[in-house]
Amino acid sequence: MDVTPRYLGAGSFLSRRDPRVLLLVPVLYIVAVAGVDDLRVVLACTAVALAYYRAAGIPWRGVRANWAFMLTLTTLLVLANSILTSAVSAQAGPGEQVLFNAPITHSPVTWTTLSYAATVLVRYVSLALVSFPVAFNIAPSDLGVAFARLGLSQRLAYGVDLTFRFLPSTAASLRETVDAQRIRGYEHSRSRNPVRRLLSLRPVVVPLTVNALIDAEDTVNAMDLRGFGGRHRTWMRDLAFDRTDLLILAGFSAVAAVMVTAKILGLTGEVWVP
Amino acid sequence: MSTDATTPREPVLSLSSRTVVYGAVGAALYAVLGLFSFLIPGTQAVQVRPAFALVPFFGKRFGVIAGLFTGLVGNAIIDLISGYGLTYWNWSVANGLVGALAGLLFAYLPPIANEALRLVVTALGALLATAVGLLFVFTDIWVQGIDVTTVISINYLPALISDAIAVVILVPALDAIWEPLSKRTGR
Known part of the structure; x- marks a missing residue:
């Protein structure tokens, strides 16, 4: 029985980063994409997340099963959320063309429904893209x-x-x-x-x-x-941000700041219909 | 059998070496046993994870911080071992809240002398902590943009049902065994 996290991205660009970067990036990314309903914006953020994931150097063979499970679970959730419940249909404008009615609930499915479903699915996938490196690129002893x-x-x-x-x-x-x-x-x-x-x-x-x-x-x-907790603890591993770490953090902070501003201005709250 | 096991011996939020070690032991146990789960027949996604019972048990026996640590870190490690990183971070927080709430609840409950009654109260208290702590998964509405109906029907209720089964059966069993041992070791 294997009970230790797998360190699959050894030697990659992200594995050479300070582990704090890998912990902070998902937090900044969640702040950026949470509450965004516009598929185009979520796709743009996903492109950033994909570039980040590729820098992790995680071999596909090692994570096929993880992606399969994650995508199956997420697809089921999105189907249930967007097709079978009527909440998203309510966002459709009056008179919008109904493509078909969902089975069981008979909720009307429109382009708005499908666009929103795609947004939720892509957002889940993009969150996984920035989260997987936490599992595979941080040595457990560094946490x-x-x-x-x-x-x-x-x-x-x-x-x-x-x-x-x-x-x-x-x-x-x-x-x-x-x-x-x-x-x-x-x-x-x-x-x-x-x-x-x-x-x-x-x-x-x-x-x-x-x-x-x-x-x-x-x-x-x-x-x-041994007097545990008696005074400030020191650690064998010395962590220090280098310039690349700071640039990555600054980049994701900028994305989060721009997205939060866009959300406040109401630019990303509408479901995009092609 | 009289008992004063629920009487807090340390401040509720104390962070001693004992809290740290028991929290770490709880998290490791949860992570190892948490890899075992089984489906409830007739459902597609309702999995009973027996190890979840450890979360309210550690909260009750070793306090708020140990309970929080067991649930939060234990679930996060299960996700790390399974390879999901921080994708489902709010579920780890929900697990941690279950342990913290169990610790809080049992810290303020008066001692119960009757053993059968104590075990029933333990089961009910753990169940209540589970029901309240898991409410944190409603953050999926904000994080993922999914509907409240979906969160209730796909996330919250299946998790509550499966965890409730584990909690009601295993927490009193663990508590009944640990009670005499805790007295013998002076805890």
Whole structure:
């Protein structure tokens, strides 16, 4: 069982950036595209996101399954949202030509409905484009220091580091627990009843959790003995923005600022109909 | 059996080494066990994630910060391992809020002596924290521009139903086991 994030973009342009850049860019991008209903504007933002994603150097073979799952889920959501509910149809102007009626709800589907559906779908995809590098281009060991340098409490930032250190031992403990319970006759339920399946998981979840909590006490004592949290914490990894990092952040900040201004001026709130 | 397990021993928002370690343990457990889920028969997308029960449990037993950390970081790590980065960031925040609300709720509930009643209250409190915390997924209306009906029918209700099943069954089970151990270890 693989429980560690995959570092697929090693050596790429984005992997050489300060990890804070990769954490801040999705935030700026969300601010930019949230609430934008004009497909043309969202497509322009997506072009920026695509260029950013290509700089991550993530091999397609490694993320095919992720994209397939993400696109399936998003398409279902957009279909349900835009075709089967009548909310978007309400945005259509009076007298707009109805292309067809949606099955089940019989909501009228117009060009406005389709344009809005495409906008939501493209926005989801573009958010994934700027978010995937967080998963594949940041070394897990850099996340703690990155959050600390972004202003998160030093203790919580260390907690992020600690979580990644606990992952392999927790996975090993899970395997041990399952094996030990199997020796005692445990067999995971194949029932279709979700309640029965959950009840059958108790012999695994409960001892695994209790063992992890008992072991945690040693870690707490060790940290207390070393004066954890007593004064400002230093980190082995030194982070510093270089000129390229600052340019990327400035670029995305400018996009966010322009888009927020456009939203305030009401330039991007209308659904575009070709 | 009398119990004072719900009596807060530290300030509600304290951030000690204990909080950090238990939060990290909770997040790691949630991340590892969170990779296991199964579909409810007859539905297309309602998945029960048994590990979700750990979020309100850690909130109840180890406080607001540990609960918040378990839900927020645990769910974010599941997304990282699955490869989605921060695409569904608001779901991680919603998970964190469930843990924080459970911590807040049980910090102010009076001690309950009767064990059966305590377990029922634990299940109901965890359920309430889940129902309220998951309301944060309504931010999809702003972030993604989807309709409130869609958020309720596709996002909120399926998540609530599946998480409620896990919470009602596993949180009292975990709490019943941890109660005597916590007394023995002086927590």
